[in-house]
Amino acid sequence: MSLPTLYSFRRCPYAMRARLGIMLSGQSVDLREIILKHKPQAMLDASPKGTVPVLILQDGSVVEESIEIMCWALAKNDPSDLLLQRRPALQEVAQALIQTNDDSFKPWLDKYKYADRHPDMSEQYYRQQGESFISQLENLLTKNQQLLADKPCIADYAIFPFIRQFAGVDKTWFDNAAYPNVQRWLTSHIQSDAFTAIMQKYPTWLESNQSFEFGEQHKS
Known part of the structure; x- marks a missing residue:
């Protein structure tokens, strides 16, 4: 089964928080690292606002706010109770x-x-x-x-x-x-x-035409 696709920019704090939520929840996504000056058309088609992060789920639905991406991931698995369900x-x-x-x-x-x-x-x-x-x-x-x-x-x-x-x-x-x-x-x-794991460098999507599986199991 294909993974959700995450468009991200390594140094963007909004994208950092989205990647942290995914990492800490143990989810996996296909990460597409972009260059902000050359945004992929596929990302713009999914989210015309043109800002990262953008998460495209398997059913085609789009999550385009960083906090919503964190909550989407942690709602699936939140072993450290980051969403404070117990508090x-x-x-x-x-x-x-x-x-x-x-x-x-x-x-x-x-x-x-x-x-x-x-x-x-x-x-x-x-x-x-x-x-x-x-x-x-x-x-x-x-x-x-x-x-x-x-x-x-x-x-x-x-x-x-x-x-x-x-x-x-x-x-x-x-x-x-x-x-x-x-x-x-x-x-x-x-x-x-x-944080060390989510700041790993990846080739950009437009240069490599490759996405990279990203998630907790790839933590260094």
């Missing part, structure tokens, strides 16, 4: 954190990362706006090893790729900023086996 009181908190990341933090992150494209304000100003969310995470991480408990949940895996991107804009500043718990938390995820 329902935390589900709304996790959802709210992810929404704040996506709706509030991400726009400031983009302006901080590409401050030269947004000359109305300084890079420092955009960083300070993003810091309000970093401070929120720092406060949570004073109470637990992970955002909502001592074990990670969907919120940790959905958010840390974006914090990684924020940290990378000015690594010297971030490493010396007053966020020791966020720094510890981020490092632990970046150094994890799961």
